[in-house]
Amino acid sequence: MRNYAVAPGEYLAEWMEEHPYVTQAQLAERVGVSRKHINEVLNAKSSVSSDVALRLDRVTGIPANAWLLYQAQYDADCARLSNREELAKYEYYISDNLGAYLRQVHATEATRRNPGQLVSDYLDFVRCGTLDAFVRRCEVEIVSGFEFAALRESSKSVDPAALLAWIAQAEKQDADGRRFESDYSASKLLDVIPLVRRRSLSPDMEMLADMRTILEDDGVTILYCAPPKNFPLHGVTYWVEGAPVVVFSERRKKDGYITWAVFRELGHVLGDERGGDTYGLAKPKKQQKAEEKAANDFAKETLFGESGLVPFHGLTRSADIRRVAMEVGVAPGVAVAAMHKNRMLPYNRCNDLLVDVAV
Numbered sequence: 001m002r003n004y005a006v007a008p009g010e011y012l013a014e015w016m017e018e019h020p021y022v023t024q025a026q027l028a029e030r031v032g033v034s035r036k037h038i039n040e041v042l043n044a045k046s047s048v049s050s051d052v053a054l055r056l057d058r059v060t061g062i063p064a065n066a067w068l069l070y071q072a073q074y075d076a077d078c079a080r081l082s083n084r085e086e087l088a089k090y091e092y093y094i095s096d097n098l099g100a101y102l103r104q105v106h107a108t109e110a111t112r113r114n115p116g117q118l119v120s121d122y123l124d125f126v127r128c129g130t131l132d133a134f135v136r137r138c139e140v141e142i143v144s145g146f147e148f149a150a151l152r153e154s155s156k157s158v159d160p161a162a163l164l165a166w167i168a169q170a171e172k173q174d175a176d177g178r179r180f181e182s183d184y185s186a187s188k189l190l191d192v193i194p195l196v197r198r199r200s201l202s203p204d205m206e207m208l209a210d211m212r213t214i215l216e217d218d219g220v221t222i223l224y225c226a227p228p229k230n231f232p233l234h235g236v237t238y239w240v241e242g243a244p245v246v247v248f249s250e251r252r253k254k255d256g257y258i259t260w261a262v263f264r265e266l267g268h269v270l271g272d273e274r275g276g277d278t279y280g281l282a283k284p285k286k287q288q289k290a291e292e293k294a295a296n297d298f299a300k301e302t303l304f305g306e307s308g309l310v311p312f313h314g315l316t317r318s319a320d321i322r323r324v325a326m327e328v329g330v331a332p333g334v335a336v337a338a339m340h341k342n343r344m345l346p347y348n349r350c351n352d353l354l355v356d357v358a359v
Helices: 008-018 024-031 035-042 050-060 064-093 096-104 115-125 131-142 160-173 186-200 207-216 255-271 285-304 318-328 332-341
Strands: 150-152 221-224 233-240 243-248
Touching: 008 035, 008 050, 008 064, 024 035, 024 050, 050 064, 064 115, 064 131, 096 115, 096 160, 115 131, 115 160, 131 160, 160 221, 160 233, 160 243, 186 207, 186 255, 186 285, 207 221, 207 255, 233 255, 243 255, 255 285, 255 332, 285 332, 318 332
Parallel strands: 221 243
Antiparallel strands: 150 233, 233 243
């Protein structure tokens, strides 16, 4: 994108150079305007109106539409350059990791050497026309919604700008976009959850694709997308036109972690009464913690039954975990992931039971 603006007067000046016998005064007389007006057009102090464009067409042979396009392009370029200069003041919204992410996904080529362009390209990427619109999204949609249905990798604070970029990239990668046509209902989801659980019992490279198909046919969209570097969330749930969309990072491509994450977020979906809202409303921390616990309890009970992880207490050998998992009716890798999560098993133990899956 060019860093300059070309006024219609520059094209008019070129025409006059090619026709040296026509002075400004003569041109003004032929066009039917004052010499001052021609001088102002030449020096970008006056714009070319529709009427003047038609007159210039007759005098110069350059079509009126071309003059109007020159003017429109000049106005747009001036507005863009002015806006970019203003946006440069807000480069602090774009962290180094986020800037690198935007370049990685080809959302920008700008660096901090061109801060205005960097911020402008970011706003384009997350579909915000102004910085104020971006700030409102952060305040209303993220602070009040996203974090309350998020699967965290760490306790680090969430960068709202990075979160919006991650969601935007996930949606851009979703070529089908079937969620916008989905007919979600909690009852339909409850009906297919046993099918999803059954598919998790035989983990392979097609497992996640099959789970996604089952869920998307019933109104729940699952997207996988690599987040910015050091981003603390592994998953997030939000709503689009009354249908839930779950986005996961591409970390932990093992069946146990992915299956647990899917069922945990399904617990959030079923426990969320905000379906008609885009991202949700602010909630007290006490309510947030209660919903987090409910989502985890849903995953545990759905995957392991009423006894939960009790049958696995004290187990530290892969063979024993595999045997009990078969008795309970759950994939061994899911049992290992749950035991790791609940600190029943060191993270370096029994990882041989985890199965690679494709995301």
